[in-house]
Every structure is written in structure tokens, then in C-alpha cells.
Amino acid sequence: MIQTVWPFLGLMLVVAGFFPALERRTGWRIFDVLPPIVMVYLSITAMAIVGVWQVTPAIHQAQSLLIGNLVPALLFLLMINCDLRAIFRLGPRVLGVFACTTVSLFIAFIATFLIYRHWLRGDDWHPLAALSGSWVGGTANMIGVKQAIGMSDPHLAMSLLTDAVCYSMWVVVLFSVARLAPAFNRWTRARSSGELEVAEVAPSGPTVPENVLLWLGAALLATTLARVVAGWLPTSEMVSAGTWTILLSTLAGLAVAHTPVARFPGAGSISGAMLIFVVAMLASQSNFHGLGEAPLYILCGVTVIALHAVLLMGFARIFHFDLYLCGISSLAHIGGVAATPVLAAAYSRALVPVGILLALLGYILGTAFGLLVASVMSTLAVP
Numbered sequence: 001m002i003q004t005v006w007p008f009l010g011l012m013l014v015v016a017g018f019f020p021a022l023e024r025r026t027g028w029r030i031f032d033v034l035p036p037i038v039m040v041y042l043s044i045t046a047m048a049i050v051g052v053w054q055v056t057p058a059i060h061q062a063q064s065l066l067i068g069n070l071v072p073a074l075l076f077l078l079m080i081n082c083d084l085r086a087i088f089r090l091g092p093r094v095l096g097v098f099a100c101t102t103v104s105l106f107i108a109f110i111a112t113f114l115i116y117r118h119w120l121r122g123d124d125w126h127p128l129a130a131l132s133g134s135w136v137g138g139t140a141n142m143i144g145v146k147q148a149i150g151m152s153d154p155h156l157a158m159s160l161l162t163d164a165v166c167y168s169m170w171v172v173v174l175f176s177v178a179r180l181a182p183a184f185n186r187w188t189r190a191r192s193s194g195e196l197e198v199a200e201v202a203p204s205g206p207t208v209p210e211n212v213l214l215w216l217g218a219a220l221l222a223t224t225l226a227r228v229v230a231g232w233l234p235t236s237e238m239v240s241a242g243t244w245t246i247l248l249s250t251l252a253g254l255a256v257a258h259t260p261v262a263r264f265p266g267a268g269s270i271s272g273a274m275l276i277f278v279v280a281m282l283a284s285q286s287n288f289h290g291l292g293e294a295p296l297y298i299l300c301g302v303t304v305i306a307l308h309a310v311l312l313m314g315f316a317r318i319f320h321f322d323l324y325l326c327g328i329s330s331l332a333h334i335g336g337v338a339a340t341p342v343l344a345a346a347y348s349r350a351l352v353p354v355g356i357l358l359a360l361l362g363y364i365l366g367t368a369f370g371l372l373v374a375s376v377m378s379t380l381a382v383p
Helices: 005-026 036-050 057-081 084-088 093-119 126-134 139-149 153-188 209-230 241-256 267-284 295-319 323-334 340-347 349-380
Strands: none
Touching: 005 036, 005 057, 005 267, 036 153, 036 267, 057 209, 057 241, 057 267, 057 340, 057 349, 093 126, 093 295, 093 323, 093 349, 126 139, 126 153, 126 295, 126 349, 139 153, 139 349, 153 295, 153 323, 153 340, 209 241, 209 267, 241 349, 267 340, 295 323, 323 340, 323 349, 340 349
16 A cells, blocks of 8 residues: 555656557557546546555645646646637537536436435435535635535535545446447537637747756646735635636736747647646545435435436527537536636646636535535425
């Protein structure tokens, strides 16, 4: 069992690089169904479950430190060749798919409660209500709903566990369905948002060592400066210093994209490697301890996601939404501001700002959504 930081980081790097290299060299058919990034996520998650490493304070600190710094740095690099005009061309579709995602989750939560309410007597519906706040916004919204409805700490543990398990499964699905986009878009008669092209393409050329150093240094410097500035800005339960850091790093990347520095090649390949490493680190945080204590709530969570997916597909058919926007909007609700741009980058780099904006909009609405769900459930609850 790994208990120290450097072997843990070495394992993350090896697994993150192994599957992309295997696909490039062998063209293994399994990658048609499960892309390398999904294989990395599944492999690391499986290792976390079986206990390949022990989550010591040092490893936990390394996970938090790396994710906290690499996600803003990744977003900075992804913005270097981003064209905001491509985002504006999406028009009202972005808000439309967000609204439909929210409505689908509301219906899914209420329908799931009605299905299982005879097993959720008294205040046993509280974890579902708190979970609904998290699945539109984030953990801060879950805590806000908990405080508002007077939910107990043991019930909060059930919400957190259901969130972790179901979110992990849904992330795998959303990464895996990317290759179904052409068929899905034909069915919904939608133009793929992934077809949007950036106005300026990064110059071609080899990624020489000095360019690697340049882009890595610029990304880490931008992240550091963003973190410093974020410390001066006001925060709340919904907008933390980490949220400000992500926003400021994104804006810094957009600013650098309009300078001569953007003509240096290498940002794309470096961000691609960083993306899959960030996914590996996110997967390494998987923690299903106590899984057997909450089978009913996990079943409820799976039911909510299944109903949400079916309803969102129906909305996509009616309003002609493409798969990429549906996936990004779904994870913006269920995942939050850190995970959504990572998925957006895997779909199409032009959509990264969409992922960030939708996730932030979810934070704004999450607590109110959770309280609305709680109000309906309290009315329908069985004593």
C-alpha cells in the first residue's frame, strides 16, 4: 500500500500516460467505446476503491494542492486559442439547455421521491432535498439546504456519500458518450456545438523544451497571481476564493490569447497532457467508504440521474440541442465549476467558457432549487 506522496504521484503519471500511449501505438478497439481519458478515470477509481494507496495527510494535501493549482492552470492554457465569438454564436441555446436541465432534475427528484416515499418516512427525505441543492449548485448549496431544513449530520453523511458515488458514475458516462455525438445530433436534428472553430489557430510546429517551460511557467504564474487577487475579493457560501481563482485564470488566458505570446506553439499539447492528469487526480479522490450503509439513497440517486437523462434527451429532441451542450449542462449541475470545464475541454475546447458560466449559474440557483424541492417533498412526505 502506497503511503507517501512521490510513489503516489508517480503512479498517477504512469496511468495518465499509459492509455493515451497505448491507443496511439496499437489502435486498440476498446478505445472506440471507452476513450483513454475514461480508461484512466476508471483505472484510478478502481485503485482508490481497493486501497492501492492510503489517504495519509500528506497524500490528501498533495491531492488538494495539485487539483487546486492544476485546474486553474489548465483553464489558462485552454483559453490561449479560445474564440469568444464561437461562444456567442451559440446564442440562446446555452440558456435553453441549462433551463431544460434544471427542469429535468426537478421532475426527476420529485418522481424519485414518489417512487420511494414509502421507504423514506418521516424526515428521511432530507438527504434527497439536500442532494438536489448540490446537483444544481455544489456542496455549499447542499450545506445551505441542510441548515435551512434542519437536517441531521447523519443524514448529511448520506447525502455526501450518494453525491460521491452517483457523480463518479455519471462522469464516466458523460466522457464515454462523446463518440455517440454524431448519431445523437442526427436524432435531435441539431448542429454540433463542437463544430465551432476558433478564429485563430495556434501556429504549427514542434513543442520544443523551451516552449514547454514557457507555457508551464506562464500557467503557474497566472494561477498564483489569480490566487493572490482572489484573496482580496469578497467571498460567500456560493462564491469561494477557489471560484474566483478559476475565473481570474480563465480571464488571464483570454487576455494572453491576444498577445504575441499566443503565437508560440505547444499550449495545446501541454494542456492535453495536463487535462488527462487532472482527470486522474480527480479520480484518485474517489471515496466510497460506507457504501453499504446507504443503499436506498444510492438507488434514489441512480434513479434521479436516469430520469434526468431521459427527460433531457426528450428536451434535446424537442428543442434541437446537441449532445455536447447537454453533457456540459448536466455536469455543470451535478459536477460543478471544477469538473465541468474539464469535460468541456474533452468535448471541444471552444466550449470551456460555456462550462464555467453554466456551473457558476448553478451555484447561484442551487440553494433556492434545493429549498423548492424540500418544500414539495415535505408536502408529499409519508408521516
